[in-house]
Amino acid sequence: MKCERCGTTLNSQEDLYEYAGQKLCEDCYLELVSTPKTCDPWAVHSAKGFADKRDGLTPIQQKILDILKDKGPTSAEEICASLGIDEGEFRSNFAPLRHMELARACKVGEKVCYTLFNGS
Numbered sequence: 001m002k003c004e005r006c007g008t009t010l011n012s013q014e015d016l017y018e019y020a021g022q023k024l025c026e027d028c029y030l031e032l033v034s035t036p037k038t039c040d041p042w043a044v045h046s047a048k049g050f051a052d053k054r055d056g057l058t059p060i061q062q063k064i065l066d067i068l069k070d071k072g073p074t075s076a077e078e079i080c081a082s083l084g085i086d087e088g089e090f091r092s093n094f095a096p097l098r099h100m101e102l103a104r105a106c107k108v109g110e111k112v113c114y115t116l117f118n119g120s
């Protein structure tokens with residue numbers, strides 16, 4: 001009998017913990033049950049403005065959307081400057097927004113900007 005998560009050998013039924021249908025050793029069990037449930041205070045704000053797709057966005061993603069909503073097409077540099085993040089952070093936050101079709105890249109002249117997916 002082995003822990004389904006880490007593979008530790010379980011000596012007896014007493015060492016076996018069940019969680020979410022998995023048979024686990026005590027260590028794994030405690031780790032799973034002690035992991036705080038994702039608390040999402042931002043979900044409260046999701047009722048207004050956007051569809052429920054907004055649930056689960058990070059605060060930075062929310063702010064990116066707010067900026068795009070206020071300003072229209074905005075360059076990465078401007079967004080980074082307003083939020084105090086670097087471009088890598090912007091990109092990693094932007095990718096899910098694009099994936100969820102909440103925001104997209106667009107071109108303003110020769111410049112790449114970012115805008116709301118359904119924005120002008």
Ligand SMILES: [Zn+2]
Nearest residue numbers: 003006025028
């Ligand atoms: Zn384990």
